[in-house]
Amino acid sequence: MACVPIPLPDADLAYDPQWLEAAAADRLLVELRDGVAWENHRVRLFGREHPSPRLSCWIGDPDTAYRYSGSLFEPRPWPALLLPLRDRLSHELGVAFNSVLANLYRDGHDCMGWHSDDERELGAAPVIASVSLGATRRFVLKHRQTPQKLAIELPHGSLMVMAGMTQRHYRHALPRTVKPVGERINLTFRKIHPL
Numbered sequence: 001m002a003c004v005p006i007p008l009p010d011a012d013l014a015y016d017p018q019w020l021e022a023a024a025a026d027r028l029l030v031e032l033r034d035g036v037a038w039e040n041h042r043v044r045l046f047g048r049e050h051p052s053p054r055l056s057c058w059i060g061d062p063d064t065a066y067r068y069s070g071s072l073f074e075p076r077p078w079p080a081l082l083l084p085l086r087d088r089l090s091h092e093l094g095v096a097f098n099s100v101l102a103n104l105y106r107d108g109h110d111c112m113g114w115h116s117d118d119e120r121e122l123g124a125a126p127v128i129a130s131v132s133l134g135a136t137r138r139f140v141l142k143h144r145q146t147p148q149k150l151a152i153e154l155p156h157g158s159l160m161v162m163a164g165m166t167q168r169h170y171r172h173a174l175p176r177t178v179k180p181v182g183e184r185i186n187l188t189f190r191k192i193h194p195l
């Protein structure tokens with residue numbers, strides 16, 4: 001299966017429901033869950049710090065420190081198992097990805113609130129390649145100015161690419177769910193331009 005465009009005004013989205021073969025996705029899920037130094041990053045909301053409702057790890061080349069939600073994250077070195085993934089994405093998308101934010105959603109309570117990946121160090125029109133593993137969760141996008149919305153279920157082994165003006169015009173989120181869902185790991189590969 002190859003990436004197909006998802007039509008959405010003012011956005012540039014492509015999606016492959018089965019970018020990874022099932023066996024490769026299974027292995028990656030287990031190895032990342034057990035091998036990544038998961039941390040509970042703190043996020044600032046209305047001037048107050050809170051533990052974020054998920055576990056995370058910022059991974060990348062040594063010059064990819066990332067300022068996010070009021071904190072500066074120094075990258076952890078690349079685990080060997082992510083290198084073939086990074087190289088395949090860089091090749092397929094023509095982007096020299098140098099970092100990845102890994103998130104672990106332990107169950108349906110874990111989530112990510114509305115945001116755009118529009119930090120200055122990502123540049124004006126970032127390509128963000130999002131690989132999902134484990135439980136299927138709903139990913140939602142909402143236009144900043146119009147009622148335009150999109151919801152898509154991201155299954156095990158899928159790839160969602162956000163490019164062009166997507167971050168400028170849309171926010172996205174991974175909502176909480178009351179359905180009983182298992183663990184999910186999401187990897188968002190990025191290219192940081194050191195400032």
Ligand SMILES: O=C(O)CCC(=O)C(=O)O
Pocket residue numbers: 101103112117130139154172173174186188
């Ligand atoms: O978990 C997801 O699918 C979204 C993650 C995300 O938006 C991010 O890491 O910036």
Ligand SMILES: [Fe+2]
Pocket residue numbers: 115116117172
């Ligand atoms: Fe994001």
